[in-house]
Amino acid sequence: MTDATAQGPDASRPERSGSLIALDERTRRRNRSERRFRLYGLIAIGIGVLALVVLLTSILSQGLPAFQQTFVNASVYLDPAKLDKNGTRDIEEIKKVSTFGYAPLIADAMDRKMESLGIDPEEFGLSDKDALEMISKEAAAQLRRYVIANPDQIGQTVEFRFLANGRIDGYYKGRVTMESAERDSNVSPAQLRLADELKADGALGTYFNWDFITAADASENRPEAAGIGVAIIGSFYMMLVVLFLALPIGVAASIYLEEFAPKNWFTDLIEVNISNLAAVPSIVFGILGLAIFINYVGLPQSAPIVGGLVLTLMTLPTIIISTRASLKSVPPSIRDAALGVGASKMQSVFHHVLPLAMPGILTGTIIGLAQALGETAPLMLIGMVAFVREYPGAPPEGFFDPASALPVQVYNWTTRADPAFVERASGAIIVLLLFLLCMNMIAIILRRRFERRW
Known part of the structure; x- marks a missing residue:
């Protein structure tokens, strides 16, 4: 009998060094790969933050x-x-x-x-x-x-x-x-x-x-007198139109498609078209608004009502998609429990599902409004690029008066030769970014305030 046989069946196996938790080469390679991935992520975040800092520094220094x-x-x-x-x-x-x-x-x-x-x-x-x-x-x-x-x-x-x-x-x-x-x-x-x-x-x-915030635009030879007062009022009027049209229409369409519509080829076609509309370039909506609201209906050019209608069409897909996602996030047990105690389908949706989905709906609506607030191309096609000195009147007549909008005002000023207008454009960008920041903060606060985790 040899020594290996005398020592038992495990004598031919190599002796293991260290404890049971010692890392083999394969595990070490996996850990190194994970550390590299984390490093790549940090580098990507750093590049993004650096780009944002450079952008904000440029805008603030000029504006x-x-x-x-x-x-x-x-x-x-x-x-x-x-x-x-x-x-x-x-x-x-x-x-x-x-x-x-x-x-x-x-x-x-x-x-x-x-x-x-x-x-x-x-x-x-x-x-x-x-x-x-x-x-x-x-x-x-x-x-x-x-x-x-x-x-x-x-x-x-x-x-x-x-x-x-x-x-x-x-x-x-x-x-x-x-x-x-x-x-x-x-x-x-x-x-x-x-x-x-x-x-x-x-x-x-x-x-x-203060006149920069409250005054109207000025002519080419008076850059020091140019202000964004008319543009702020015009943007505010357009956001009112979008809010009072896009929110009820978008939420109503989402509730019907998600809770009441039969699942067939027709509703599938509607859903595909809604998703496609969300990816359509904004300038296409401007062409549509020019053809329908101005050329066919006869609404005035450069009016907040036309801009609001165009932005409503552009914002609807975003609101519908976000609202449907919020309705889907409500657990089916909520619906089943409401139906089990005798509630109708409509009562279960409006009394139980919709209140629970409301934070997501409001968040999607505010994000859609923020997106609409920064749009320029569709407003240029409907004539809001015009030079406007007079303030629009009070609603509802003011919705039909000529006005400008903040992003269009920025575009106007950047096309003028005097360097003072570039300074004004950067200042208007700061005001626009403040509005967008406030709207996104409101969206975050609403979500954290009303969100329920399941």
Whole structure:
């Protein structure tokens, strides 16, 4: 008998080293692969976060200056001889005075201001006209609006903050330099030096610009006066139309398809088409809205009602899909229990299933609205790219008045030549992102507040 036979049947097996929990080579390779996968995931997240930081940094660096604006302080004497020659304070007569009639009042105010500060434009090689051009062309319109709103102030001296010229404003925001001013026909280095002198004496300063949020758009030569007030109202009106149309129609269609519709080829066809509509490019909905709502029905172009209807068509598939997913997430035992105690099919759906699915429905609706809020292409096709200066009226008439929208306003400004409009576009993007952030936060809060886990 050999030694191996004498030692028993296990003597020929290799001796195992270590404990039973020692890792073999195969397990170590698997663990290394898992660690690499986690590392790849972290790298992907890092790249995504880095891209987001770069994007936000670019938008904030260009857009935050839009909320600050350079103003020129001046005391204007509202001369009755020019504004109310009859002395009747008749508002209709006052309205007949054009903005050209207010320009001399501003020129006199600037002359008095610089004289009181001991500043002579000629010392900088400038004429009085050159000094006056440092003020925005919107100043006369601003003064006229004030007088029409306050006719009792005629004959008084009133302190005003007039918008500075866009180039002067850009000088204090880093867009304009002394070197670039030498090649710019809209501003000169002498005007910039005069602006520095006025700022040192407190006649010129930079303040928060509320008009950027409340004012309407401005023409090409007045970028400093451009605002997003009309665009905010237009977007708000469109979201109201989408909310009051897409939510009830989408939820009703989802309830019928999920709970009541028979399962046959026709409902299968409807479901396939709904899924396909969710993937259709948004510009196709714009073409559809142009053909039906404007050319056929005859609704006005550039009106929030048309934009809201187009965005409703685009949002419906998203709401239907999310609502059906929410209804499917409710356990079948809820339906069976309600039917078991004598409830009808409709009672089981509306009294038990729908309340439990409501958080998901609201979340999907808000996400659909957020998507619609940022759409541009369909609104451009229905004419909302037009230049609009007047605010839309109160509902319901306001839904049919011309208006703009925030994403379209951003597109408009980025196509203009003046760099100040690029700053305005970035500022509008910040406002749009804030709206989208708030809507997504509301969606998260609703889901966490009402969600039930099964």
